[in-house]
Amino acid sequence: MQVLPIQSGATTKECPPQGRLIVLTGPSGVGKGTLMQALLRRHPELYYSVSVTTRSPRLGEINGKSYYFISRNKFEQLVAQGEFLEWAEFAGNYYGTPREVVLDHIRSGKLVVLEIELEGARQIRATFPSALSIFILPPSFPELENRIRGRAQDSEDAIARRLRRAQAEIEAADEFDIQIVNDDFETALNDIEAALFG
Ligand code: ADP
Numbered sequence: 499m500q501v502l503p504i505q506s507g508a509t510t511k512e513c514p515p516q517g518r519l520i521v522l523t524g525p526s527g528v529g530k531g532t533l534m535q536a537l538l539r540r541h542p543e544l545y546y547s548v549s550v551t552t553r554s555p556r557l558g559e560i561n562g563k564s565y566y567f568i569s570r571n572k573f574e575q576l577v578a579q580g581e582f583l584e585w586a587e588f589a590g591n592y593y594g595t596p597r598e599v600v601l602d603h604i605r606s607g608k609l610v611v612l613e614i615e616l617e618g619a620r621q622i623r624a625t626f627p628s629a630l631s632i633f634i635l636p637p638s639f640p641e642l643e644n645r646i647r648g649r650a651q652d653s654e655d656a657i658a659r660r661l662r663r664a665q666a667e668i669e670a671a672d673e674f675d676i677q678i679v680n681d682d683f684e685t686a687l688n689d690i691e692a693a694l695f696g
Pocket residue numbers: 524525526527528529530531532533645646648649680681682683
């Protein structure tokens with residue numbers, strides 16, 4: 499039987515050469531995905547890493563674009579084969595960053611952006627000390643709940659799990675290089691741009 503290490507992923511120090519890893523993290527519903535899409539529209543030269551997940555697709559999500567949607571068995575196989583740069587379990591599903599494609603883009607000098615949750619972001623910080631990590635904060639907890647509910651894409655159970663986790667995630671904001679409050683969207687986007695491009 500395959501025994502999975504708890505919250506494992508990257509464990510050894512690795513040295514990315516020319517490019518750089520950028521980690522965007524923060525609680526679910528804070529607006530990371532929306533900020534990321536806007537950032538990619540403004541900066542098509544960035545490489546966005548499409549994650550692998552065992553979550554079911556939401557309405558409008560496209561396999562290979564939003565995520566690679568796979569079964570839990572397949573995910574566990576990929577973990578055992580060392581295929582992830584980091585991975586974590588979040589709200590009952592696995593999420594992971596494909597290793598080789600990300601390392602290839604860093605080697606070719608790209609800025610590679612990961613949009614991932616707290617445990618994965620911690621793994622990346624431990625493995626790639628040169629990564630730039632940005633934590634996105636909500637203007638308030640009630641506003642975070644409004645955004646998760648307003649997205650109207652998750653079950654009540656999934657919303658409750660995300661909110662339970664959010665408080666602990668927000669308390670970890672200081673672990674990261676830069677904290678940005680996503681209150682006014684344009685301001686937050688400009689702040690991210692400033693962090694990336696100076
Ligand atoms: P995450 O990727 O962090 O889970 P999303 O990008 O899916 O969050 O955003 C959650 C919801 O919040 C979406 O409906 C999005 O349109 C909305 N949203 C994002 N940024 C803002 C903002 N600055 N003000 C108001 N609503 C926002």
